[in-house]
Amino acid sequence: MIKTPILQVDNLNKSFGGVRAIRQVSFDLMPGELLGVIGPNGSGKTTLVNLITRFVKPTSGTVAFKGQKISHLPPYKIVRLGIARTFQMVKPFYHLPAYKNMIIPLYSPRMKQLAGGRYGDRDAIALDLLEEVGFERDSHVAYKPAGALPQGYLKRLELAKALALEPDLFILDELFSGLSLAEVASIVPIIEKIRLQGKTIIMIEHRLKELFRIADRIIVMNNGQKIADGLAEEVMENEAVKSAYLGAEAD
Amino acid sequence: MKKRKERIDRGIKARSSDIFALLSWREMLYLSAPRMLPIIGCLTLPLILGPYWQKVLLSVAVFALLAISWDILAQTGMVSLGQALFFGVGAYCAGVMNHYFGLSPFITLPVASVLGGLICTLLLLPVLRLRGIYFSMVTLIIPLMMVRVIEATKVFGGTEGLSGMTPLPSIWIELYLVIAVLLAALFGFRRMMDSDYGLILKGISDNDRSVINAGINIYQFKAQALFIAGSIGSFCGAFMTHVYMFVGMPVFALDYSIxxxxxxxxxGPGTLAGAALGAFLLVPMSEALRGLGGLRIVLYGVFLVIFIIALPEGIFHYMQRKYQQFERWVEVEK
Incomplete structure (x- = not known):
């Protein structure tokens, strides 16, 4: 059986005024794949995520999810179809306890849809989900105000919020940025667990070493264009990638 | 020796998310006093006040309701500068129903509240997408526009307004009706804002992208908040129409917004009780200063400035802190 792609990005373009942030980007993503997107600062990685989730309207081009065109839908409807993302800048409700932060995704119509019209006990589900991402159940961490939590926990909270929506496609925007090696090492197993459940993941990362260890495939962006697409080793041997990261050699 | 202030939470002996283990009457009193005091106060005030101050109490309650309506919108991230729109629309709804169709106040009040809420929501629906100051600007303009519309088209009595409304049967019914609505709105909507539904509303003001990212249509929630706030405001307008027995262009005056x-x-912004408390201070003060003529506004303004500088968190937050925490001075070790 030939698998059909879960996500098809076709000739996506985005201009902000005169700046062409994304130029002619196309790629297909197979179910269960873990795609890493890398590139220097300002190369359009986050814009690409924003275009897929439609937080930003594409200038031209289409995005299709499970064969259905989604690039005309408002962002909340795209989430309901099963795409969840995390944000690079985590902005939780600082005064609320961590588990109360989970109420917002748990209030989502998608939850109601999945559970057959019932929401269930949100506080209990929140604590379960937080345990899954590493908030120890018997400690007080989940009850602490989010503002008092270290960055590592805030990123996990962000991940838990995406997990709560039970999506088929996760888009993780720089989940590892600002974390210590130990914190990254503790989050990687969570991502691998998500993968084992057959979910598709797109990870935008600057932490190449950690990303290469788990990614099936890497896309390299530069100046809004896709300059390489393939296995991690192949991609890093690519001349265009080398010059993008290290700067073009002087003539 | 340097000293610093130490704050310690007053302990409640045993507490879980929704079960309070009450061990003594003291503890019960401690927990219930913040709710019982305003209720008892509001219910007894009409009995001890003279006729003049009873009238003042009516407008205190109305402004408290308007402040609650403002605060619900503000907590949802919509800072409105036009509560007068809600007030005015409600006032005209009740006025028209009473004047042209002769409906009794007991019908016009609830109908005007719902209808006014709907009209306000529909009027502001196109600007729901605006954020921050842009939303505020539009809400400031619309009531001013309504005045000109009524003036120019001479609908509903034009500049003369409509008079001869049916009053409510007695001052006692007026007083206890508005106080009952105030208490119901205060405790009811406070409960709503503390629920998961309220959390979504507050989430929209804090970080709307994260709410959208949960698959939630924020415009639907914003429209619901607008309807709630609009209904409260419209009730105030409709109520005052029957109290003054008149409705005219002044219902869109800036006073009702500011x-x-x-x-x-x-x-204390961000709390409905704080909003109501503010009205209970400001309106009587404005009345008490009435004898001073032109100086009244100056003194009133000075008082506001002093208050905002001295207690930027608002009276309610200050009182809440004093009530829930011990404070003592401790020496700082070098």
Missing amino acids: LPIAAAVVG
């Missing part, structure tokens, strides 16, 4: 904001800011 005073609720001042009340909410002085009382």
